[in-house]
Amino acid sequence: MFGYVRPLAPELKVKEFERFRACYCGLCHELGREYGAAGRSILNYDFVFLSMLLWGGRDSCDYCQRRCLPGFFRKKCVCASAPALTVAAGYSVILAYWKAVDNRDDSRGGRRLLAAAVRLLLKRPYRKAAARYPAFDRSVWERLDALHRLEAESCASLDRAADQFARLLASASGAAGEESRRALEQLLYHVGRIVYIADAFADLREDRRAGRYNPVAVRYGLASAEADERTKAGVRETLLSSVDLAAAALALLPKSYWTPVTENIVLLGLPDMIDRVLAGTYVTAGKRLPKRPQLSQNGE
Amino acid sequence: MQDPYKVLGVSSNASDEEVKKAYRELAKKYHPDNYVDNPLADLAQEKMKEINEAYDTITRSRKNGSQTGSGSTGGYSSGYSSGWSGGGSAYQQAGGAYAQIRSAINAGNLQYAEQLLDASPTRDAEWNFLMGSLYYRKGWLDDARSFFQRAVSMDPSNGEYRQALNMLGGAGSPYRQTGYGPPAQQGGCDMCDMCTAMMCANMMCGGCR
Numbered sequence: 001m002f003g004y005v006r007p008l009a010p011e012l013k014v015k016e017f018e019r020f021r022a023c024y025c026g027l028c029h030e031l032g033r034e035y036g037a038a039g040r041s042i043l044n045y046d047f048v049f050l051s052m053l054l055w056g057g058r059d060s061c062d063y064c065q066r067r068c069l070p071g072f073f074r075k076k077c078v079c080a081s082a083p084a085l086t087v088a089a090g091y092s093v094i095l096a097y098w099k100a101v102d103n104r105d106d107s108r109g110g111r112r113l114l115a116a117a118v119r120l121l122l123k124r125p126y127r128k129a130a131a132r133y134p135a136f137d138r139s140v141w142e143r144l145d146a147l148h149r150l151e152a153e154s155c156a157s158l159d160r161a162a163d164q165f166a167r168l169l170a171s172a173s174g175a176a177g178e179e180s181r182r183a184l185e186q187l188l189y190h191v192g193r194i195v196y197i198a199d200a201f202a203d204l205r206e207d208r209r210a211g212r213y214n215p216v217a218v219r220y221g222l223a224s225a226e227a228d229e230r231t232k233a234g235v236r237e238t239l240l241s242s243v244d245l246a247a248a249a250l251a252l253l254p255k256s257y258w259t260p261v262t263e264n265i266v267l268l269g270l271p272d273m274i275d276r277v278l279a280g281t282y283v284t285a286g287k288r289l290p291k292r293p294q295l296s297q298n299g300e
Numbered sequence: 301m302q303d304p305y306k307v308l309g310v311s312s313n314a315s316d317e318e319v320k321k322a323y324r325e326l327a328k329k330y331h332p333d334n335y336v337d338n339p340l341a342d343l344a345q346e347k348m349k350e351i352n353e354a355y356d357t358i359t360r361s362r363k364n365g366s367q368t369g370s371g372s373t374g375g376y377s378s379g380y381s382s383g384w385s386g387g388g389s390a391y392q393q394a395g396g397a398y399a400q401i402r403s404a405i406n407a408g409n410l411q412y413a414e415q416l417l418d419a420s421p422t423r424d425a426e427w428n429f430l431m432g433s434l435y436y437r438k439g440w441l442d443d444a445r446s447f448f449q450r451a452v453s454m455d456p457s458n459g460e461y462r463q464a465l466n467m468l469g470g471a472g473s474p475y476r477q478t479g480y481g482p483p484a485q486q487g488g489c490d491m492c493d494m495c496t497a498m499m500c501a502n503m504m505c506g507g508c509r
């Protein structure tokens with residue numbers, strides 16, 4: 001469920017791309033320092049986005065030179081530790097832990113073992129993070145539990161299922177300042193909704209094979225693993241409406257150092273991701289392209 | 301009060317034209333039309349007020365100051381601020397239980413509105429429309445769309461219902477832009493088209509020589 005919230009890199013200025021990369025590296029170092037190697041392994045784009053949003057109205061960022069394993073001999077310019085990075089790192093550990101618990105209960109065979117191993121590795125980092133952010137921990141646990149129950153009863157409303165994950169992400173706005181909390185909550189709600197539905201669409205085939213519940217398949221009464229044009233159009237429409245509302249909320253956040261990047265992510269990155277997910281050509285970490293990509297009707 | 305130039309995002313020695321352009325862009329961004337039925341409408345309204353005040357302050361101070369020569373400033377200050385009455389006039393006309401539900405939705409009291417809608421004995425077009433509005437406010441856009449569609453099919457002549465459905469289709473959205481290159485269904489200009497056009501243009505240049 002991670003890796004759907006990224007900028008559309010070709011549309012960023014070079015300096016903005018460098019900033020984004022530095023923030024990505026900054027979050028990685030923050031995870032490493034606070035939660036060790038296991039914490040570092042869960043780094044993902046979505047929480048880089050969150051740390052940029054939690055930056056507040058600050059119009060600057062401190063940088064420092066750091067080494068890391070890929071390319072050890074050359075130091076990289078990364079964002080120095082900042083409160084927003086610390087919070088985002090803690091939140092991502094909490095979410096990754098509960099996601100691993102969820103995966104362990106959901107799957108069978110090798111995947112189950114893998115998820116159980118991840119959960120064990122994340123146990124200590126999770127304890128540290130949960131002690132720091134008990135409110136977020138409780139909210140993640142509650143929402144995932146409610147989502148589980150909805151999935152068990154094969155909930156027919158796409159929105160009702162997406163609502164739980166959206167509210168989970170929206171609860172991360174608790175770390176923001178008073179003046180921007182409401183807008184941030186609305187923004188994160190819709191980003192969460194988009195991620196949940198896009199992920200469900202991307203998982204259609206896999207869920208079908210495993211006989212698992214899939215909200216998109218149930219909502220549109222799909223008889224096969226392939227989505228028809230009506231389903232694609234419906235999902236696209238509802239996701240783009242969420243992008244509209246997310247963009248309207250983003251406009252109400254105070255301008256910060258990261259505004260050009262976050263605007264790119266919401267206005268260009270998300271629609272691009274949606275197009276690719278619907279076309280079946282989106283690649284996230286851990287998910288490969290189908291062996292022979294299906295050609296669309298225009299042959300593109 | 302905040303520095304009006306900072307509010308508009310321009311430097312204090314920007315020309316009148318630049319100030320006006322920045323003001324127009326911001327006014328377009330925070331225009332009430334973009335926040336119809338949006339739970340953040342009040343925040344957008346505040347922002348709009350701030351921008352109007354900043355623009356008024358700048359134009360007034362420039363008129364009184366040394367730059368009296370440029371008479372073309374002003375004129376936009378009142379246009380945007382007056383159009384918004386907060387909730388739409390049609391809301392006041394409906395009678396009885398529906399009016400109560402409408403005002404509950406407008407006030408953001410969604411739980412109460414949902415109770416009233418559940419208790420309502422009739423399931424007519426307006427009921428479906430109000431359910432749609434309720435779900436829209438909650439961010440449940442897929443369900444909202446279904447209810448709006450049902451309302452429109454039950455009463456196709458009603459402009460309000462159709463407008464709500466169009467809003468969900470992205471009509472008039474300032475943010476709706478196609479991503480990197482247009483999607484496959486909509487025609488448009490991709491790299492191949494541009495390349496072909498360039499080749500044609502080049503051939504024509506050759507012909508003129």
